[in-house]
Amino acid sequence: MRSKVLLWPKRPTPLLYYQLLHHPPVYYHAYYNTSSTSTTTTHHTVPPPAPKTPSPAPLSALPTRTFLRSLLFTSVMASPLLKPCLSLLKYMVDSNSLLFSPAKNPVVNYLLRRTIYDHFCAGINEREVRNTVQEMKSLGFKGVILGYARESIAKVEDVDRIQSAEEKQEALDRAVEEWRVGTLRTLGMCGRGNYLAVKFTGAGPAAVEALSRGDRVPPPRIQEAMMEICDAVAAQGSRVWIDAEQQIFQGAIDAWAVDLMRKYNRVNRADAPVVLNTYQAYLKSSTARLNEHLQLAQREGWAMGVKLVRGAYIAHDHRDRIHDTKADTDRNYDHIVESLITRQYPLGGEPGQPFPKVRLFVASHNGVSVRKACALYRQRAQSGLPLIPVEVGQLQGMADEVSLGMVEGSTDGAAPGVFKCLAWGSTEECLHFLLRRAVENQSAMERTRDTARALRGEAWRRLGGGSVM
Numbered sequence: 001m002r003s004k005v006l007l008w009p010k011r012p013t014p015l016l017y018y019q020l021l022h023h024p025p026v027y028y029h030a031y032y033n034t035s036s037t038s039t040t041t042t043h044h045t046v047p048p049p050a051p052k053t054p055s056p057a058p059l060s061a062l063p064t065r066t067f068l069r070s071l072l073f074t075s076v077m078a079s080p081l082l083k084p085c086l087s088l089l090k091y092m093v094d095s096n097s098l099l100f101s102p103a104k105n106p107v108v109n110y111l112l113r114r115t116i117y118d119h120f121c122a123g124i125n126e127r128e129v130r131n132t133v134q135e136m137k138s139l140g141f142k143g144v145i146l147g148y149a150r151e152s153i154a155k156v157e158d159v160d161r162i163q164s165a166e167e168k169q170e171a172l173d174r175a176v177e178e179w180r181v182g183t184l185r186t187l188g189m190c191g192r193g194n195y196l197a198v199k200f201t202g203a204g205p206a207a208v209e210a211l212s213r214g215d216r217v218p219p220p221r222i223q224e225a226m227m228e229i230c231d232a233v234a235a236q237g238s239r240v241w242i243d244a245e246q247q248i249f250q251g252a253i254d255a256w257a258v259d260l261m262r263k264y265n266r267v268n269r270a271d272a273p274v275v276l277n278t279y280q281a282y283l284k285s286s287t288a289r290l291n292e293h294l295q296l297a298q299r300e301g302w303a304m305g306v307k308l309v310r311g312a313y314i315a316h317d318h319r320d321r322i323h324d325t326k327a328d329t330d331r332n333y334d335h336i337v338e339s340l341i342t343r344q345y346p347l348g349g350e351p352g353q354p355f356p357k358v359r360l361f362v363a364s365h366n367g368v369s370v371r372k373a374c375a376l377y378r379q380r381a382q383s384g385l386p387l388i389p390v391e392v393g394q395l396q397g398m399a400d401e402v403s404l405g406m407v408e409g410s411t412d413g414a415a416p417g418v419f420k421c422l423a424w425g426s427t428e429e430c431l432h433f434l435l436r437r438a439v440e441n442q443s444a445m446e447r448t449r450d451t452a453r454a455l456r457g458e459a460w461r462r463l464g465g466g467s468v469m
């Protein structure tokens with residue numbers, strides 16, 4: 001219910017931020033996750049949930065410091081200031097100058113760390129990352145997805161310039177080894193019940209070359225490293241998801257991921273699926289690809305792990321293979337979610353057909369899609385209909401009003417578990433990741449404005465002023 005309608009000033013004064021920082025919100029409280037593990041069993045029916053009154057202010061769960069940083073950042077990202085900030089960040093990413101490089105100038109490093117880095121990244125070492133993971137859990141998130149932001153230092157062009165075959169092989173192997181060690185270290189930080197995020201191109205030029213050739217199996221060292229990583233993931237009681245990338249790599253990524261699902265997702269394993277593959281709904285071929293993999297899973301007796309995204313490479317990829325309009329992508333995304341949750345096989349086909357074991361992760365900042373998925377899941381849970389395990393998640397620093405709204409609605413155990421996806425690494429290692437987040441916010445300006453609006457509303461609520469339009 002709206003008590004009073006107030007407008008947030010175009011330029012919030014330092015006094016306003018000070019007031020927010022030093023007068024903690026009247027309604028401040030943290031949500032503690034009491035959700036059961038009900039989403040982990042296929043063909044499982046969830047007991048009808050107790051009726052629940054949703055909170056009108058999910059962002060009230062954010063600690064004041066985090067809230068203020070989000071308010072500041074999202075306001076900048078939703079304003080004309082984003083463009084010059086983006087140019088400065090781009091300059092820093094490639095800069096070697098004493099003045100602008102965060103690797104060389106400790107002041108620049110500190111400023112970046114305390115601002116954009118803290119907003120989007122989990123920490124530079126294990127202690128910081130563990131603290132962030134703990135913070136997320138205390139906000140009510142079921143868990144986190146953790147990825148190492150460092151990208152391979154070795155580039156295909158650099159390795160190609162090496163004359164000696166032996167030295168070239170050494171450079172390729174070194175990049176794979178750094179990736180293996182970094183990924184296992186990341187797994188160690190994320191703990192039981194959480195997800196590890198893996199990007200195959202992170203393994204360096206050997207992976208990039210094999211993926212762009214469309215090799216159906218990875219080079220032996222990468223294959224061995226992946227098996228070691230998946231064994232460790234399963235032993236720890238975690239899951240791993242394989243990121244989707246540009247289309248030139250995607251055919252091979254799917255083949256490598258299906259091989260891992262075949263090995264680690266056998267239906268008779270209680271923890272299956274351990275491995276999830278990513279499907280990009282903006283691709284016109286995504287439904288056919290999913291059907292093909294569902295069929296394989298059904299025939300060969302393994303569980304499908306599906307992480308569904310819209311797709312992040314629209315600006316650089318074959319445009320004709322991507323849905324013509326945003327509305328088409330949205331429709332396809334929601335259709336895939338609905339078909340999987342209602343166990344239609346093939347997708348959009350008749351419900352009631354034998355359905356393979358599937359786990360779905362709805363990875364999106366789009367509040368409409370996420371809420372639709374959660375409502376459908378809840379409706380089936382309340383009607384005692386068969387369910388597949390479903391989880392939802394957003395990136396750290398993005399769409400907190402969506403994430404926390406879902407957390408609020410998930411505490412009765414009849415809704416999907418909510419996750420935050422975190423990246424860790426030093427300020428320099430995270431620069432490319434940070435740049436991508438800033439660019440993403442620029443291209444999804446409407447959504448960023450929605451988040452900024454929700455944060456301004458929360459600011460007024462904390463000041464006791466009522467809701468904002």
Ligand SMILES: Cc1cc2nc3c(=O)[nH]c(=O)nc-3n(C[C@H](O)[C@H](O)[C@H](O)COP(=O)(O)OP(=O)(O)OC[C@H]3O[C@@H](n4cnc5c(N)ncnc54)[C@H](O)[C@@H]3O)c2cc1C
Nearest residue numbers: 243244309310311312324325326329363364365366394421
């Ligand atoms: C936890 C998490 C993990 C992710 N992992 C991956 C990954 O592994 N690989 C990957 O590629 N992406 C990944 N993404 C990013 C994702 O693909 C989207 O780019 C991003 O989340 C924005 O889409 P959205 O669903 O959040 O919502 P929205 O903001 O509603 O959708 C924006 C998206 O719609 C699509 N779109 C925009 N304009 C058009 C148009 N004119 N025609 C057709 N389609 C259009 C694009 O995909 C664009 O990114 C991930 C996102 C999250 C939250």
